[in-house]
Amino acid sequence: MSLTDCTRTKLVAILGLILCGLLVIAACGSDDDAQVLEEQAMEDGIDLDAIDRVDDLVEILSGHDRDELRGHAFEIDAWVLAPPRSRNSPGTPPQGCPVVPDKQDWLSDEPLVTRFEVAGASIPNEALAETAPVLRLVVPYQLGFIDIPERARLRGYVLVDQYADCPGAESLFVLEDVVEELPAERTDELNDVVTEWDRITSEHGRILLEYPADWEIEERESGPSSRIRFLGPEPFRTIRLEVQDGETWWHPEADGGNPPDILGGDRREEATAGQAYARLVDDRRRSGGDERELRLVFNHDGRTIVLAMMMQDGADPDLESAWVFSEMASRLHLEGDVSMSDPMDPMLAASDEVGEGPFLSEADARYVAVQDSGMTMAEAVEAELVSEQAARAAVDGACRNFDGRPDGVWLVTVDGITPGGSEALRLVYLDASSGLRLCQAEAPGVD
CATH class of the missing domain: 2.40.50 (OB fold (Dihydrolipoamide Acetyltransferase, E2P))
Known part of the structure; x- marks a missing residue:
């Protein structure tokens, strides 16, 4: 055999060994390669049917x-x-949306x-x-x-x-x-967070206020004003009561401009403090991050009274502080007359005279009131055309705060049967110009 033939034979043998080795490696790695390809396929596409969150x-x-x-x-x-x-809340869809x-x-x-x-x-x-x-x-x-x-x-x-x-x-x-x-179990519902309460009286505002028995108090007086701080077991839980000399009144339609600082904030919602009407001021201006100051503002006995706290909101809100604050507000008791306690009472800008009209006739007002009362076998037993101010003062409660500034209001007393089957006497408020229902309440004197 020549040198060339020998060399050629060796090369063939070497190539054969290399080929065999590659085949063995390929055979051994086939499972791993398949897994890699499968993972790559999963990366390139998402199983949309598997998305349920x-x-x-x-x-x-x-x-x-x-x-x-x-x-x-x-x-x-x-x-x-x-x-x-x-x-x-106000807001309409964009055009075409x-x-x-x-x-x-x-x-x-x-x-x-x-x-x-x-x-x-x-x-x-x-x-x-x-x-x-x-x-x-x-x-x-x-x-x-x-x-x-x-x-x-x-x-x-x-x-x-x-x-x-x-x-x-x-x-x-x-x-x-x-x-x-699906089952719906919430963990954010709080009941009876506090079971024992103590009492304190503010002599300035003639206020009786209850607070959690395990909270401490700090009192400070300055002339005709006073402040009481309620300090919870956790340092971030603090509620304060302020009594300031002089009442606070502001109504956007009557006064215009910006509200007094004590009413300044993101919103001023109707609220209650004991037996009084109040405004809950939601103010995020005085805080940073996920915090807000809530101030319950109302008037009593010639003074402005404020119950306030800082509250964490966002993804982990401090619901316990909100519960304690609300409970203290509901347990609050005021001595004397509380009829004009809301600092933004709609009576401030209400007209005490009936406008010129034109208005619905009494017959039409009676008919509309019966239809809008929601009762069956209904009959209008009395109807009176009054001013906006008189309408707001007619019945104590939510109807004091009906929307709008009507030139006149038809107050129609309707007797009928409620959807629940009981007999009732209802007072239906109608805008005397448009006939739209403004409110409905239990008629005065009905128990």
Whole structure:
């Protein structure tokens, strides 16, 4: 055999060994390679049918190919929450857009606290809107009025073309069906946080106030004014009572301009303090981060009285402080007359004269009141045309605060049967010009 033939033979043998080695390696690594390919495939695509959480859907909406998401029916398990902003607050949809996103119900994986109930007022937890991963529920008109449970499995769509030009379109979940109701157990409901109470009297304001027995108090007086601080076991829980000489009054229509500093803030909601009407001022100007100051402001005996606290809101709100504050407000007792205690009482700007009209006739007012009373076998037994001021003063309660500034009000007493089957005597308030119902209350003198 020549040298060339020998060399050629060795090369063939070497190549054969290399080839065999590669085949062995390939055979041994086939399972691993398949796994790598499978993982790569999972990375390249997402199983949309497996998405059943709001958080996951929010995440893929922010980073996935949106064309793949359009038209896909998602089924998600979600809490259905009232939005921080009131559904009845001002605001209309943009032209060509059928929804106002910040007034739509929220969908969340957790039972977020979107609003606080404090001293009879509802305060929005706006800080959540900046951080919470939520979708906003759209119920198409064709579904009509449907009952949506507090927590449910919902089927619907995202990135629907009909809503593409709406603000926040990427966060809208357009409902197709309520698949099933799910268990809804909340842990944020508080009852009887405090079981033992002590009492203190403020001589300046003729106020009796109860406070938790395990809280400490600090009193300070300065001339005609006084302050009492209530200090809870935790240093961040502090409530103060201030009594200032002179009453505070302000009404935007009567006075215009900015409110007095004590009423300044994001909102001034109708509230109660014991037997008095008050304003709950929600003020985030004086805090940083997820905090707000809440001030319950009312007038009594020639003085302005303020019950105030700082409260943490956001994703982890201090509901216990809100409960204690509300309970102290409800237990508060004032001596003497409290009829004009709300510093923004609508009576401040109410006209004491009936305008020139034209107004509904008495016969028409009686007919409209009967129809609007919601009662059966109803009959209008009395009708009187009065001024706005007289109408607001007619019955103590919510009807004192009806909306608008009517030139005249028809007060119509209607006798009838309520939907519950009981006999009732109701006072129906009608705008004398338009005939629109302003309010309805139990007629005076009815027990």
